[in-house]
Amino acid sequence: MNLIKTYFTRQLEKRGYPTDDICYSLNYCQGDGMAWYGDIEEEALISFADKLMKDTEKAAVKRAINKGATVTIERNSYATHYSHYNTMSVIAEACYGEELTDFEWASFQSFEQALEEDVKATSQSLESNGYAIIDAGSKYGALADKKRTFNTARFSLIIEESEDKDFSVQHWDESLIDDTVQACIDKKLRYFTLRVSVIEREDETVLGESYLGGCTESNDSPSKNYDGHLRQMVSEAIREARDFVNSISLAA
Incomplete structure (x- = not known):
């Protein structure tokens, strides 16, 4: 595993995001960036709820998670040719067991939107740092006069x-x-x-x-x-x- 892939993996693990399917292209071209896909585990969802939600909505989201509600990061139509912050779609799904109340489902949908924003912000931040890592080992960057x-x-x-x-x-x-x-x-x-x-x-x-x-x-x-x-x-x-x-x- 190269330095950039290692960095992306470790950062996503720390945040609670899946790491089995990480894609990136950092060549200073249109459509470049980084993205990742997969299911967010229950324990990580609880941590995200603590981070992103407040008060009664936070409690409702945690109840929904405990009832089996899930979140998956999936490829959207842009992912056919690219990998960046806008090729990921955050999909929330209700459980097939215990039914959610209207407020729990509404809160979970708000949670989905908050996660979508965090996913995009994380992708953009990692992309920027990825370019910095490339530059540190590039003949056009840090090695230019060495x-x-x-x-x-x-x-x-x-x-x-x-x-x-x-x-x-x-x-x-x-x-x-x-x-x-x-x-x-x-x-x-x-x-x-x-x-x-x-x-x-x-x-x-x-x-x-x-x-x-x-x-x-x-x-x-x-x-x-x-x-x-x-x-x-x-x-x-x-x-x-x-x-x-x-x-x-x-x-x-």
Whole structure:
């Protein structure tokens, strides 16, 4: 699970929304956004009632829930091509067992509308934060100027922070995941694959490379040696380049 999907899942779980069917597209295109679908569990509905309703309506909604009334987030007609705050429809249904009173059903319908507003607001908030997370690992965002080049007469040594398409926090501690994601959203942290390469300047042939994925660096106090990994990576790239050049020389 990638960083954005992990973030969306954790945030929806904290709010009480279903997480088995999360869809998103964040490419700065029309119709982009994020959405999720599924049944809201009874315990979560009670929590939403406490959060969104007041006084007698709150009590009526809780009675309706206890009688078996349900809420489901379903795809609407816009979801055929898109995934965003307006592709979700919140559907409230009365129970098939104990009948609701008129006031309980009216209150539950008001609850449905309040949930619809919360769903849309949550989607828009997560979408905005999702873009911030993407930017923290994008060559067009936080990584735009993270490239250093050292030249000799014939060769160039390039140290570059490149996009890490497989960046994963799957086995991280939960608190570390939350802190890392929030730092990305706050533009305090970037994530990347560190790449060191040796190229021939004349035709830009790559002679040697070394990679290290899953890297993070603070934007407040960026490191130049990447926690001590850079020296070894430079040595590996140069050694590989020398071996390549020597093999060409022997072949000639």
